[in-house]
Amino acid sequence: MKILKYITFAFLPGLLLVSCGGGSDNETPADPIAPVVLDPDAASLVFPEDNTECNEGVINANDETKSTVTFEWSASENTDSYEVKIKNLDTGSITTATSTTNQKDVSINRGTPYEWYVISKANGTSSTATSETWAFYNQGLGIENYAPFPAVAINPQRGSTITNANTTITLEWSTSDVDDDIVSYEVLFDTTEAPTTSLGSTIESYLDVTISQGITYYWKVITTDSFENTSSSELFEFRVE
Numbered sequence: 001m002k003i004l005k006y007i008t009f010a011f012l013p014g015l016l017l018v019s020c021g022g023g024s025d026n027e028t029p030a031d032p033i034a035p036v037v038l039d040p041d042a043a044s045l046v047f048p049e050d051n052t053e054c055n056e057g058v059i060n061a062n063d064e065t066k067s068t069v070t071f072e073w074s075a076s077e078n079t080d081s082y083e084v085k086i087k088n089l090d091t092g093s094i095t096t097a098t099s100t101t102n103q104k105d106v107s108i109n110r111g112t113p114y115e116w117y118v119i120s121k122a123n124g125t126s127s128t129a130t131s132e133t134w135a136f137y138n139q140g141l142g143i144e145n146y147a148p149f150p151a152v153a154i155n156p157q158r159g160s161t162i163t164n165a166n167t168t169i170t171l172e173w174s175t176s177d178v179d180d181d182i183v184s185y186e187v188l189f190d191t192t193e194a195p196t197t198s199l200g201s202t203i204e205s206y207l208d209v210t211i212s213q214g215i216t217y218y219w220k221v222i223t224t225d226s227f228e229n230t231s232s233s234e235l236f237e238f239r240v241e
Contacts, residue, residue, distance in 0.1 A: 039127040040121060040125075041077040041120060043082065045118065046073050048138075054139060067107070068108075071084055071104050072103045073103070073131065081098060083098050084106065084118055085116060088113075089114060089135070110141065111139070116136075118130070146178045148177040148223040150231045151173040151205075152175065152233070153171075156236075157238070158237065162239070167210055169209060170209075172205065173206070177225055181227070185204075185207075185224075186221070186222040189217065190218055214240065217238055217239075219235075219236050220232060220235055220236060
């Protein structure tokens with residue numbers, strides 16, 4: 001009896017070790033690895049084409065002043081949806097449309113100049129990518145000649161602050177016309193937000209002006225074609241330090 005007692009006692013630690021070495025059902029599982037979300041690429045615009053007349057819109061049956069145009073672009077990589085921005089260049093108002101494909105039907109005014117671009121978006125990231133900006137005229141009833149597109153400031157860039165030790169600077173702008181018959185530009189240049197001082201007309205898309213340090217200048221360009229159609233640019237401004 002004494003021997004059996006010792007044998008039983010000798011095996012007991014081994015039994016305890018086996019019991020303590022087992023796994024636990026309460027262990028916390030490792031967090032799964034979050035998938036990598038790639039930033040979207042910029043789309044390439046297809047239609048309406050840049051600096052052209054759009055004549056493929058479908059006239060709205062209930063309002064002949066509007067037509068529905070199918071905006072198209074090339075699908076971009078890593079993109080789940082698109083936001084189309086369409087700016088009326090006559091009024092400055094912007095229409096926003098969304099799509100999960102590479103096209104979108106939008107009703108817009110006829111006989112009106114527009115700019116448009118596309119923003120690519122992806123689920124799971126706030127990063128976006130923006131396409132180029134194109135301009136076009138939406139065809140209107142009986143229009144044989146279109147006004148030029150409003151001029152765009154090139155130099156100085158809109159809202160910029162420049163350091164200039166000289167007393168002059170060259171204003172530069174660009175514009176285009178569906179009919180390619182621009183004949184002149186008139187530049188309004190002033191220190192007020194509603195410039196009224198005309199610097200006269202020029203056939204060039206640049207003009208030297210006199211400036212002084214510590215002043216903010218405002219300017220706009222009025223473009224005229226051979227049919228005397230005109231377009232006025234947005235207000236540009238820059239500050240001289």
